[in-house]
Amino acid sequence: MGHPMRGATAITGLGITPMGRIFGKSANELAADAVREAIADSGLRKDEIDGLLINPGITGTTGGGIGLGLQNYLGLNNLRLLNHMNAAGSTAAQMVQYASLAIAAGMANHVVCVFADNPLTEGKSSGSSYGGASRMPSRPQGVAGLYQHAGFFGPNTSYALACSRHMELYGTTHDQLGAIAVAERAWAVMNPRAQMRDPMTLEMYHASRWIVEPLHLLDCCLVSNGAVAVIVSGADQAKDMKAPPVYVLGMGQGHPGDPLRSGSDWETETGAKIAAKTAFSMAGLGPRDMTQLQLYDCYTYTVLVTLEDYGFCAKGEGGPFVADGKLGPGGSLPTNTGGGELSGYYMWGMTPLSEAVIQGRGQGGERQQKNDAILCTGNGGILNYHGALILGPNRS
Amino acid sequence: MTDATPAPSRPLPQADEISKEFFDGGMAGRLMLMKCTACGxxxxxxxxxxxxxxxxxxxxxxxxxxxxxxxxxxxxxRYHPGFQTPYNVAFVELEEGVRLPTNIVGVANDAIRVGMPVVVEWDRYEDVALPKFRPA
Structure with missing residues (x-):
């Protein structure tokens, strides 16, 4: 007998707003646009929605982000399940997990999971929304202030430090990291929703400016305004609904904790290692069974270390593994087929999840890849939160 | 009133209730760590x-x-006016196993290496001293 949660639920609705430098809408308004589209896509009536899980992006911290008040904005009056969740970039996968568990337990039938964010301000740079310098006190309290005094600003700094250790320990090169960026851009060229659709070469990658060495600009994800909503339903109902169901075959999480703790190898071994065991075991599948990957890619390095932690290659071999272009169009391991967060759009864990749903339905158009088993991951914090989903078009 | 505004400084941490000994130690040139008396x-x-x-x-x-x-x-x-780029940032692991965010001083940025032995050097301000590290 397989795991009781394998194929118990499916994603039955998807709504995606325009992405990027989209101005003039609040986070609630963006969320409502995505939810309206997801409900229409599912064929449900709004009053059939009985669950709502809410994940704000960076505006949940900086102000203006979606919160519990979104329920009232959306006029959802029959909820049996409601929460405002935040485990950073792992939240989208986690929302689908908690929705699935609740549905399997009979606590809800159709759960909307929504992410919305609008950190970009007209006329201001993308970087200004995440560095945090504008919110920094001149006299920070306690040893947490050591970060600020040393000049650590936002996730760019900490991911650069993780990446530099991998490069030193395993000889990982910029050509190898660049291969990830180039592969994802080649996919984005085929995605009408992607923000970056001009072809990119490895030379262009090398020529892009440093943000935090060893990370070039083109190692770093985009920043986007927009929203994505998905609907999770029980598998028995999903098979008769309007959209082709994308079944949830496996779920897992892994959260290794504080990067500063003594003895941690947080830079090169992430929560993906823990999540992989749970998710693959539930699905009864392994890395070799995955026909395509939708991996959280806040940085090129995140993709590389995630591939290692899921066992697609040995620890330390991620660089040579990706260097032949196998992640890109025509490659043997299609990855981030919508362009990911590097070249597509940055909706935290909803970026890989939204593309996984498109691919799972077979609606990827010219970028459609074999979709029997899709690994979809979310990574958050500084490589310290991880959520995994294994998705596919067939329940068994 | 024609004086230019002084250049903004890096954020300067201050002691909070539980870190007073750490910051007092810094002013005396001593890098103080908290030790759990239950498990060490x-x-x-x-x-x-x-x-x-x-x-x-x-x-x-x-x-x-x-x-x-x-x-x-x-x-x-450059995210903050108190910093001139390029500058280095680092995690240093002390021989006692504790890690801290810091800067490496006394060496060119392109000569810093993972695993390089370093020793503390105090960056002194009027009312606080912060631990930086130079090659040992």
């Missing part, structure tokens, strides 16, 4: 409870100030 684990004084055993009884011990560069990066994007 060492940590920066960022929390009242031991993150190994959750005890909240602590003592203070002085670090040797010696360590290695755990990882480093070079900041090129």
């Amino acid at each position: 684990a060492l940590r920066l004084p960022s929390r009242r409870h031991c993150d190994v055993c959750l005890a909240d009884e602590t003592a203070w011990v002085e670090s040797s100030g010696k360590g290695v560069v755990r990882s480093f990066g070079i900041m090129h994007q």
Whole structure:
């Protein structure tokens, strides 16, 4: 007998707003646009929605982000399940997990999971929304202030430090990291929703400016305004609904904790290692069974270390593994087929999840890849939160 | 009133309730660590409870100030007016196992290496001294 949660639920609705430098809408308004589209896509009536899980992006911290008040904005009056969740970039996968568990337990039938964010301000740079310098006190309290005094600003700094250790320990090169960026851009060229659709070469990658060495600009994800909503339903109902169901075959999480703790190898071994065991075991599948990957890619390095932690290659071999272009169009391991967060759009864990749903339905158009088993991951914090989903078009 | 506004400074941390000994130690040139009296684990004084055993009884011990560069990066994007780019940022792991965010001084950015032995050097301001590290 397989795991009781394998194929118990499916994603039955998807709504995606325009992405990027989209101005003039609040986070609630963006969320409502995505939810309206997801409900229409599912064929449900709004009053059939009985669950709502809410994940704000960076505006949940900086102000203006979606919160519990979104329920009232959306006029959802029959909820049996409601929460405002935040485990950073792992939240989208986690929302689908908690929705699935609740549905399997009979606590809800159709759960909307929504992410919305609008950190970009007209006329201001993308970087200004995440560095945090504008919110920094001149006299920070306690040893947490050591970060600020040393000049650590936002996730760019900490991911650069993780990446530099991998490069030193395993000889990982910029050509190898660049291969990830180039592969994802080649996919984005085929995605009408992607923000970056001009072809990119490895030379262009090398020529892009440093943000935090060893990370070039083109190692770093985009920043986007927009929203994505998905609907999770029980598998028995999903098979008769309007959209082709994308079944949830496996779920897992892994959260290794504080990067500063003594003895941690947080830079090169992430929560993906823990999540992989749970998710693959539930699905009864392994890395070799995955026909395509939708991996959280806040940085090129995140993709590389995630591939290692899921066992697609040995620890330390991620660089040579990706260097032949196998992640890109025509490659043997299609990855981030919508362009990911590097070249597509940055909706935290909803970026890989939204593309996984498109691919799972077979609606990827010219970028459609074999979709029997899709690994979809979310990574958050500084490589310290991880959520995994294994998705596919067939329940068994 | 024609004087230019003074250049903005880096953020300068101040002691909070649990880190007073750390900051007092810095002014005296001593790198102080919190030690859990229940299990002996060492940590920066960022929390009242031991993150190994959750005890909240602590003592203070002085670090040797010696360590290695755990990882480093070079900041090129300028986020804050108190910093001139490029500058380095690093995690140093002390020989006692405790890690801290810092800068490496006394060496060119392109000569910093993971695993490089370093020793503490104090960056002194009027009312606070912060631990930086130079090649040992």
